[in-house]
Amino acid sequence: MLAVAHILGLMLAFFATTFLLPMTCSLILQDGMFIDFVIAAAINVVGGLGLAAATRHYKRELKPRDGFLLVTLSWTLMSASAAIPLLIALPGLSFTDAYFEAVSGLTTTGSTVLTGLDQLPPSINFWRHVMHWFGGIGLIVLAVAVLPLLGVGGMQLYRAEAPGAVKDQKLTPRITETAKALWFTYAGITALAIAALKLLGMSWFDAICHGFSVVALGGFSTHDRSIGWFDSLGIELALVGFMLVSSLSFARHFVAFRRMSLQPYRNDSEAKAIVAILLASIVLVTWLLFTSRSYPDFSTSLRHATFTVVSIATTSGFVTANYELWPIFAPFWLLFLSGIVCATGSTGGGIKMFRTLLLARQATREMKLLVHPSAIVPIRIGGQVIPDRVAQSVLAFIFLYFQTIAILTFALLLTGMDFGPALSSIVACVNNMGPGLGPTGATGTYGVLTDVQTWICSVAMLLGRLEIFSVLVLFTPVFWRR
Numbered sequence: 001m002l003a004v005a006h007i008l009g010l011m012l013a014f015f016a017t018t019f020l021l022p023m024t025c026s027l028i029l030q031d032g033m034f035i036d037f038v039i040a041a042a043i044n045v046v047g048g049l050g051l052a053a054a055t056r057h058y059k060r061e062l063k064p065r066d067g068f069l070l071v072t073l074s075w076t077l078m079s080a081s082a083a084i085p086l087l088i089a090l091p092g093l094s095f096t097d098a099y100f101e102a103v104s105g106l107t108t109t110g111s112t113v114l115t116g117l118d119q120l121p122p123s124i125n126f127w128r129h130v131m132h133w134f135g136g137i138g139l140i141v142l143a144v145a146v147l148p149l150l151g152v153g154g155m156q157l158y159r160a161e162a163p164g165a166v167k168d169q170k171l172t173p174r175i176t177e178t179a180k181a182l183w184f185t186y187a188g189i190t191a192l193a194i195a196a197l198k199l200l201g202m203s204w205f206d207a208i209c210h211g212f213s214v215v216a217l218g219g220f221s222t223h224d225r226s227i228g229w230f231d232s233l234g235i236e237l238a239l240v241g242f243m244l245v246s247s248l249s250f251a252r253h254f255v256a257f258r259r260m261s262l263q264p265y266r267n268d269s270e271a272k273a274i275v276a277i278l279l280a281s282i283v284l285v286t287w288l289l290f291t292s293r294s295y296p297d298f299s300t301s302l303r304h305a306t307f308t309v310v311s312i313a314t315t316s317g318f319v320t321a322n323y324e325l326w327p328i329f330a331p332f333w334l335l336f337l338s339g340i341v342c343a344t345g346s347t348g349g350g351i352k353m354f355r356t357l358l359l360a361r362q363a364t365r366e367m368k369l370l371v372h373p374s375a376i377v378p379i380r381i382g383g384q385v386i387p388d389r390v391a392q393s394v395l396a397f398i399f400l401y402f403q404t405i406a407i408l409t410f411a412l413l414l415t416g417m418d419f420g421p422a423l424s425s426i427v428a429c430v431n432n433m434g435p436g437l438g439p440t441g442a443t444g445t446y447g448v449l450t451d452v453q454t455w456i457c458s459v460a461m462l463l464g465r466l467e468i469f470s471v472l473v474l475f476t477p478v479f480w481r482r
Helices: 002-029 034-054 064-089 095-106 122-137 139-150 155-161 164-168 175-199 204-215 233-246 250-259 269-291 298-313 329-338 353-371 388-414 419-430 451-465 469-475
Strands: 379-381 384-386
Touching: 002 034, 002 064, 002 122, 034 064, 034 122, 064 095, 064 122, 064 451, 064 469, 095 122, 095 451, 122 175, 122 204, 175 204, 175 233, 175 250, 204 233, 233 269, 233 298, 269 298, 269 329, 269 353, 298 329, 329 419, 353 379, 353 388, 384 388, 388 419, 388 451, 388 469, 419 451, 451 469
Parallel strands: none
Antiparallel strands: 379 384
């Protein structure tokens, strides 16, 4: 535990360097927030180095179980650290709401308790999007590239952080090089997104903020009306493209770039399933909007259906229209899609497409075995046989996923919240998607929640981002048994 505390202190001090970005923004735009970020950075440096110094005698190589503890504690503590500038700069904001906003930023959920985003100090708005960007690929993956320099191994951290099949897929021989490869890929796609949005009419400030947000599949915006504020078909189409790219595995992007070939995508079962489901859903929702006369013509129905389906399904959470006014099937279908569409190794949330495909194939195999009990029917995804151990792990995860949603929904119901908003808010938070339905929906904020409800949603976001297992394993007796 003390060895973990030592590394946690170093990571907290390192996290202070991220405040340099909003500091620079504040100096350039002269919004008067520079000192606030200096104070926040100083608190992190002093607290982090103090913790590291107090536990320096316990420094050692981390064990695999230490990785899970460090992952959970680092996300929890860094969310509190990221909330400090919000507390200093926004008078009247409670610690509960500031912590929620920081958790939402770092987990790339995109839910917000704030209103009046258009009038926020630019560097505070920028900090919200910076949190998205760093949280998108994972602060722990960044630490994997840095911690070896401090004499700490990184493989166990990468395995604890990376979801699904990608955790065992090294892109380069050393884990540090793998982390760096992912970060360079991530940064390159971000740069392309920023350039595209600027060319399509956004200001540099809006382009950078939304570029950070879209690649992280976060959903924070600089405007209360989100992307609807721009009312630009070109911007919407560009964001749709980058949301789709970010919903795919960044490992695939790296391999495709290194080989200068699209073949890695053609061989990717997840990518093909994601595109097929999104296209079918866009057709379905467009037809529903057009036949229900939600919009005056087919082209408007197609425009809003395309953007909203891709945004919610990829757990980005940008909005251009109030989809709660659509026929009731549509918003609930969108919530369902947010749980299954994103690929492993992407910045999205939910159970991931790999697990969805595996469950579908597992169900098919069980039906075949009912007819032919003695048959040997392996599960294959992308031409590869999936070991039974992986299938069992996925089944356990799915059970915990639905149990988590059920328990946290009941927790919100105990606070007096209505069933629809309670369920949709928890699903949105666990899937790191952002807007729910009702008061926390497309035109609302999570600022309407009580403190207890806000903390429940904060827990839901952390559980979703860390994929449940990494957190719940800490509460098992076997984890603490020597």
